Amino acid sequence: MIEITNEDIDSIETILLPYGGKFEDDHRMVIRNLETVDIKACPGSGKTTTLIAKLLILEKKLPFINNQGICVLTHTNVGVNEIKERSSSQEASKLFQYPNHVSTIQIFVNKYLAIPSYKHFYNNNVYSIDQETYGENFHRAFLKIPRKYRININRKYNTDDLCNKLNFGLEEEGFIYLGNKKLSEVYSETSDTYNYLKELKNDLFNKGILSFHDAYVLAYKFLNKFPETRDLISARFRYLFIDEMQDTSSLQIELLYRVFDKEQVSIQCIGDENQAIFENSSGKLRWKPKNPLSLAESKRFSSSIADCVDKVCVKPQNIKGNLNINNIPPIILVFNDSNIENVLPTFSKIIIDNNLHNEDRKIFKAVGRVAKVHNEGHITIPSYFTSYIKSSNEKIKKSYQSLGEYLKAISQFNDPNVRGCRKLLINCLLNTMRIENIRIDGKWYTERKLVEKLEEKNKILVVNLNRHIARWVIKVKNDEDISVEISKFIMQKFIPFFKGDKQISNELKEFCNKEIYETNESSCITKQINTITYQDENTNDEIIVSIDTVHNVKGETHTATLYLETYFKQYDLMRIREYLKKKHIIPKGKELPEALSIAYVGLTRPTHLLCLAMRQDTIDGNEEDLKNAGWQIKYL
Known part of the structure; x- marks a missing residue:
């Protein structure tokens, strides 16, 4: 034992x-x-x-x-x-x-489940199990449906919603669902709309372009069979x-x-x-x-922070703070529309006033729930920082729609290990083989099969390919434009190695020559740094504050955190105001537990200083209760 x-x-x-x-x-x-x-x-x-x-x-x-x-x-x-x-x-x-x-x-x-299942039941290799790749291919496939049918479908479902809801049933072989209903219950099986959507879903699946949900469908199928x-x-x-x-x-x-x-x-x-x-x-x-x-004892933050946030959650657990961290009372920064631009500078000044810029850890962040500009003018993160651009935490995907996008992704890769960059270039080459419909034993090539094939012909080919890739990675990292070099390699050496003298398709030429795939903004990798630099006019001390979403900072530890009030169906700090007063009621429904969980994650990031940016309308009439709960109040 x-x-x-x-x-x-x-x-x-x-x-x-x-x-x-x-x-x-x-x-x-x-x-x-x-x-x-x-x-x-x-x-x-x-x-x-x-x-x-x-x-x-x-x-x-x-x-x-x-x-x-x-x-x-x-x-x-x-x-x-x-x-x-x-x-x-x-x-x-x-x-x-x-x-x-x-x-x-x-x-x-x-x-252990989805890939073996797909190989067993469909005798083919999976192309991707990636929500972004799946979404991009879904959008392109949807655009091929005749316009009048697309318009009718979009009256009920926008394309993103349709992409997420059109799925195979978990336990029922072959049945397609649209949300909680079978597709046949939404559109008649004899209708063109039904057949277009069924064909779209089946076509992506048969190509091995899978969503995360597809992976679970395959997993259940495999477990049922074996x-x-x-x-x-x-x-x-x-x-x-x-x-x-x-x-x-x-x-x-x-x-x-x-x-x-x-x-x-x-x-x-x-x-x-x-x-x-x-x-x-x-x-x-x-x-x-x-x-x-x-x-239940936090090593991260002070007892004053623990005391203020313990009730701002679904289920209080009597958190104990770290007695070795200096207690700085949490602060509410009260603003209105006319002075919202002062929120971030005020937070920065409080950091310097409390000498936090001299701590060993110097991580200062302002976080909020909603990153998009609200179309009716309600306050979201860009209201505080107008140049804020929402990013997906700099995700590097496995698949892109043009050579230019692959190279851009490699240039943005932060990992000092070159394996990730090499993997992207290999994926790029495998993608070109799919465009040209080059298979082995009727299946798509994988990296392993590609290397085996090259070694079978001549081991020197594998060595040369690895040398090419290593050189390309270095050049991209040095900001050299190698798109023409790689494009020539693909069309004049790599693909002809498999196809011989057969003509290169226009689709491959377009893939190699199009620098950025322009139809989907989210498919481009951008390295947006959302920060402000603040310099104290009296001391000349300087700090940097990063602005991000709560979801993106989950798991992080900051020296100081500012939670920004934002609007999602309602202003979030107004929704949880009673909990900020240490008045805990068991939350019911969907919106309140969700708002509490998001706020709890945001409020529990800092070690030393916690601030809230709260609208005047949210705090009016509640000042004394909040002070009694341990919050200091500072009007801008």
């Missing part, structure tokens, strides 16, 4: 914690526990450090009986990367080697750890419990239900921890 002792924990403290740092009793209890259990952790409680400590201790005890391993799943790549970075100090790490698995939930589903998959996966993994469990969708939860047998696998779900801010159409909490272990 595997056991974690206090001696094991002592040995890992020196690796993970600052000099002299110790795990508290509640952390030790969580680390030692290897049974199936839920773990509820408040912001800044050290849950990720605690999880990594447990993983590194278990890693030392590998191999387990019957060569079983550890499976770690999280909601985003940010979580995966943090685990990788913070566990990299271990020499000869086994955690990222077979039989272990560390990834996002989506990648796990793709690897129920023994559950036993195989459960026999491989002794432990399953799911981080950020609050952001896991009901669909993901149901599938994971169908894949992992809790009688064979110890399953530990870790998260904070108060921070569930990702898509939840029902408004209900999907993860409901049962008899959880609790990490």
Whole structure:
């Protein structure tokens, strides 16, 4: 039987914690526990450090009986990367080697279920499982439907909405749904509209261009056909750890419990239900921890911040702040339409007045819920910072619609490791092969098949390709324009290697020569830095404040955070005003729990200083209650 002792924990403290740092009793209890259990952790409680400590201790005890391993799943790549970075100090790490698995939930589903399912049932390779790639191809396919039918469809559904709602049923073979209804219940099966939409969905699927939902359809199909998959996966993994469990969708939860047998696998779900801010159409909490272990003491922020935010959530958990951090009372900056432009400079001055610019950590951010300009003039993030442009957190996609876009994406790649850039260039070459309908044994080429084919002809070809790619990456990083060079390589050497003297298609010529695919603004990678630089006129001290959405800063730690009041069906601070007064009522419906969760994530980012930007209309008549709740009020 595997056991974690206090001696094991002592040995890992020196690796993970600052000099002299110790795990508290509640952390030790969580680390030692290897049974199936839920773990509820408040912001800044050290849950990720605690999880990594447990993983590194278990890693030392590998191999387990019957060569079983550890499976770690999280909601985003940010979580995966943090685990990788913070566990990299271990020499000869086994955690990222077979039989272990560390990834996002989506990648796990793709690897073990969706991709094998597609290969088995459709005898072809998946092209992409990517919501952005799927969306772009969906939009282009929709534009091919005759205009009069498109207009009628768009009267009920805009194209983005249609893209998200047109899906195969999870358990019913071949049935297409439009939202919660079968497509045949929305449009008659004899109608042209029905047939156009059915053909669109089937065509994308048959090309291997899959949405995330398609991956789950394939996963369920595979499990139904091969129920023994559950036993195989459960026999491989002794432990399953799911981080950020609050952001896991009901669909993901149901599938994971169908894949992992809790009688064979110890399953530990870790998260904070108060921070569930990702898509939840029902408004209900999907993860409901049962008899959880609790990490309720925050190492991140001061006790004054903990005191003010503890009730601004769905379920209070009596957060305790860090007594070693100086208490700066949270501040409400009250503004109106005529002085809203003073909000960010005032916040900046407060940072300098409290000497926070001299802290070791100097991260100052202003965050809000809504990033888009409101068409009726209500306040959103750009109201405070007019040059703000919403970005998708600088996501780098796997697939683009032109050579120019691939090169632009590579130039924006922040990862110093060239593997990501190399992968994009390989994907670009594979894309050109798809355009020219070049297959192997009737299937699309993968990177592995491409390398095997080149090695089969001549191993020097693989070496030369790698040299080309390495040189191209360096040139792109040095801001050299190599689009003509790569275009010639593709059309004069790469494609002719497979097609011989056959003519190059116009579609490939267009792909190589079009610098940016102009029909979809979101498909272009832009590196927008939304910051202001503030210099104190008396001291000349200078700081930089970044402006972002709450969703984009989830998981971050700031020195000072300003939460900007924005409008989403209602002004968000007005909606949660009673909770800011420490008056907690169990929230009902969808809008209020969602607003509380988003505010809670935003308000729990700072270590030292928390400010709110609040409209005069929101605070009027509530000043005394807010002061009594611990807020200072500053009028602009």
